[in-house]
Amino acid sequence: MTEQKRVFPTPIADPDTEQFWSAAKDNKLMIGSCNSCGEKHYYPRGMCPHCGSSDVELVQSLGKGVIYSWSVLRRAEPPFAIAYVTLDEGPTMMTNIIDCDLDNLKIGQKVELKFSPTEEENGAPVPTFKPV
Amino acid sequence: MQLSEYGFSKHYPRLVIVPRGVVAYKKKKGVVKSMSINGKAYIAGVYEHPTRKAVDKSLAQLHAESALGALADAGLTKDDVDGYFCAGDAPGLGPLSLVDYMGLNLKHMDATETGGSSYVLHVGHAAEAIAMGKCSVALITLAGRPRAEGMATGTAPRNYGSSAPDVAFEFPFGPTVVNMYAMCAQRHMYEYGTTSEQLAWIKVAASHHAQYNEHAMLRNVVTVDEVVNSPMISDPLHRLDCCVISDGGGAIIVTSPEVAKSLKRPLVKVLGAGEAPKHQMGGKIDLTYSGARWSGPLAFEEARVKPSDMKYASIYDSFTITVLMQLEDLGFCEKGEGGKFVSDGNLISGTGKLPFNTDGGGLCNNHPANRGGLTKVIEAVRQLRGEAHPKVQVPNCDLALAHGTGGSLGTRHGSATVIMERE
Numbered sequence A: 001m002t003e004q005k006r007v008f009p010t011p012i013a014d015p016d017t018e019q020f021w022s023a024a025k026d027n028k029l030m031i032g033s034c035n036s037c038g039e040k041h042y043y044p045r046g047m048c049p050h051c052g053s054s055d056v057e058l059v060q061s062l063g064k065g066v067i068y069s070w071s072v073l074r075r076a077e078p079p080f081a082i083a084y085v086t087l088d089e090g091p092t093m094m095t096n097i098i099d100c101d102l103d104n105l106k107i108g109q110k111v112e113l114k115f116s117p118t119e120e121e122n123g124a125p126v127p128t129f130k131p132v
Numbered sequence B: 001m002q003l004s005e006y007g008f009s010k011h012y013p014r015l016v017i018v019p020r021g022v023v024a025y026k027k028k029k030g031v032v033k034s035m036s037i038n039g040k041a042y043i044a045g046v047y048e049h050p051t052r053k054a055v056d057k058s059l060a061q062l063h064a065e066s067a068l069g070a071l072a073d074a075g076l077t078k079d080d081v082d083g084y085f086c087a088g089d090a091p092g093l094g095p096l097s098l099v100d101y102m103g104l105n106l107k108h109m110d111a112t113e114t115g116g117s118s119y120v121l122h123v124g125h126a127a128e129a130i131a132m133g134k135c136s137v138a139l140i141t142l143a144g145r146p147r148a149e150g151m152a153t154g155t156a157p158r159n160y161g162s163s164a165p166d167v168a169f170e171f172p173f174g175p176t177v178v179n180m181y182a183m184c185a186q187r188h189m190y191e192y193g194t195t196s197e198q199l200a201w202i203k204v205a206a207s208h209h210a211q212y213n214e215h216a217m218l219r220n221v222v223t224v225d226e227v228v229n230s231p232m233i234s235d236p237l238h239r240l241d242c243c244v245i246s247d248g249g250g251a252i253i254v255t256s257p258e259v260a261k262s263l264k265r266p267l268v269k270v271l272g273a274g275e276a277p278k279h280q281m282g283g284k285i286d287l288t289y290s291g292a293r294w295s296g297p298l299a300f301e302e303a304r305v306k307p308s309d310m311k312y313a314s315i316y317d318s319f320t321i322t323v324l325m326q327l328e329d330l331g332f333c334e335k336g337e338g339g340k341f342v343s344d345g346n347l348i349s350g351t352g353k354l355p356f357n358t359d360g361g362g363l364c365n366n367h368p369a370n371r372g373g374l375t376k377v378i379e380a381v382r383q384l385r386g387e388a389h390p391k392v393q394v395p396n397c398d399l400a401l402a403h404g405t406g407g408s409l410g411t412r413h414g415s416a417t418v419i420m421e422r423e
């Protein structure tokens, strides 16, 4: 079954995540990076969930990764593939797999970033992934 | 204090565990004494509302009817209640609207919300409050009417409020209850070779029990073939891997030993309780285990018993995979061995080594308000009292466990474990 385009709700930015969503409008996927412990995290936030430092910044992900897990919600209209993708930089993030054969997804499969537009005009796009 | 004194650090080497509710202090002569809830509270009353579709009743009414049912079961009245516990299903401001509706006069209130596990956690919190002398008769209620309200429980994304920090990063991708648990199942299959047939055995066992429960929504005994051939909802979970959607409710009365011993009901003592959240760990996501990995050892340690001592277990069963992961995490089998453990009827009362959810559980009987924790405690109490259906009653059932998961195994959830003993 070929994946059909979903209508993605537009994410609501808050002061914590405004920078992330404005970078998304430039097709850049940002992840959290801690200057104190050096660990990356996702979703990005105002403190490091690993060490508790507030010395955190956004860094750009190259947008390459592998499927950690996936499921096709067959009851949805249209059916779609939700997934967790583990980025090459380390963190695992929730996303959708698009431009794919819904019957041929695999854990460990290589995927790459492709932003998907969202329903509101001028709304930020969301980071989705497609098979390499 | 060395963690190894608690005996579980070597089994859970990646974890740092501070036993909840345990204050250890050195006395003279170097004797370490602990404060715990072990033996400090009893479950004196339980009630499961018989409705499964409540078009003609309000939410507050379902809470109140459940409360009155549990009080009658205990042999108490509402004026005996001095502590009240509820969660996010309660209408109004925290506990206040229902306290008002029921006309309760209280010394203690707690509205801790961890989804479907809340009520298992409340038993532990009630025992703590009773042990500290803050109250002596604690009432816990749950109710909901998702069927009457036509809620798409499993397949519509739930939004817990746009100010939740995770919402913008998750909601657009359509996380629902079923596809998040499905991703756990998918990963568990990948890492441990778990199969759909093994998961199906969990539903089969629940259906064997539900046939004897006149209130159960699904009373037909099903086979492994029927489960794996039921329609795929979200890979790899089929329709029959999912729990029922039901209206209803229930209540639990937890009391001090003095109150319990003044009543005419069999004595069910709280031996231990554990609770723990699990989350995404900043992106170090691991979907193959649940917070039961932490809440279980805390409860077993406090109860001074081990998984193999349990004669019966009520295990949260929103989906078949929920049961399998929690059984592993609670220590009933090794991690990754859950598929083998549940196979061939091992969870069926009278046949298997670990009778589970003998009321039919959420998979077949009842999942009121989409929250299955409270009914888990109720069936464990029935077993300990010898009041389960004769066809599923475990002989000489003197030790039982109830475990709940609330929220989502796929994102963030609260786990709660309670261990009880018939005195």
Ligand SMILES: [Zn+2]
Pocket (backbone or CB within 6 Å): A034, A035, A036, A037, A038, A039, A048, A049, A050, A051, A052, A053
């Ligand atoms: Zn850090």
